[in-house]
Amino acid sequence: MTGKASGVEVGRTANGGGEPERGAGKAGRLVPIGEAAERAGVSARTLRWYEELGLLVPSGHSSGGARRYDDDDVARIIHIRELQSLLGFDLGEIRDILRGEDDLAGLRLEYRSRADRARRHEILLEASVINDKLRSVVASKQERLEAMLAILEEKHQRYERLLAEQEADQEAPPEG
Numbered sequence: 001m002t003g004k005a006s007g008v009e010v011g012r013t014a015n016g017g018g019e020p021e022r023g024a025g026k027a028g029r030l031v032p033i034g035e036a037a038e039r040a041g042v043s044a045r046t047l048r049w050y051e052e053l054g055l056l057v058p059s060g061h062s063s064g065g066a067r068r069y070d071d072d073d074v075a076r077i078i079h080i081r082e083l084q085s086l087l088g089f090d091l092g093e094i095r096d097i098l099r100g101e102d103d104l105a106g107l108r109l110e111y112r113s114r115a116d117r118a119r120r121h122e123i124l125l126e127a128s129v130i131n132d133k134l135r136s137v138v139a140s141k142q143e144r145l146e147a148m149l150a151i152l153e154e155k156h157q158r159y160e161r162l163l164a165e166q167e168a169d170q171e172a173p174p175e176g
Helices: 033-040 044-053 071-086 091-112 117-171
Strands: 002-005 008-011 067-069
Touching: 033 044, 033 067, 033 071, 044 067, 044 071, 067 071, 071 091, 091 117
Parallel strands: none
Antiparallel strands: 002 008
């Protein structure tokens, strides 16, 4: 399936599982782990860790078994970093998000592949359930961020009030 990252198709299988579908619409040349890591702004060790966690599967391997990555893999790595650094998701949450995105992409492929009317209806129902789960994850993060922002706003207003009181005290003529 494939997922979406900033409007770029990324990801894995069209078979509903977690294993990559080799040669399924993969574009571009395969590059060694170091080059893929450099292009994505991470270390090779990070890519190995992502693979161990099930976040990333290299598109291929050399005859000697070395990992090889294509443009879709690099886009997926960048998407993982965005979810982690910009949105603050942990790697477990990211794994769940990527699985949902991969599942949606697989359903999208099936929907477009001449499925009959009944199956297309089932696909849309499945996609709605998955999308609702993803929306729930994001909404939960958004609620936590809004709560944190509200606390910071309260502190800001308190600091402003205290500063205004302090300035008023300094401007008042001395008693006596």
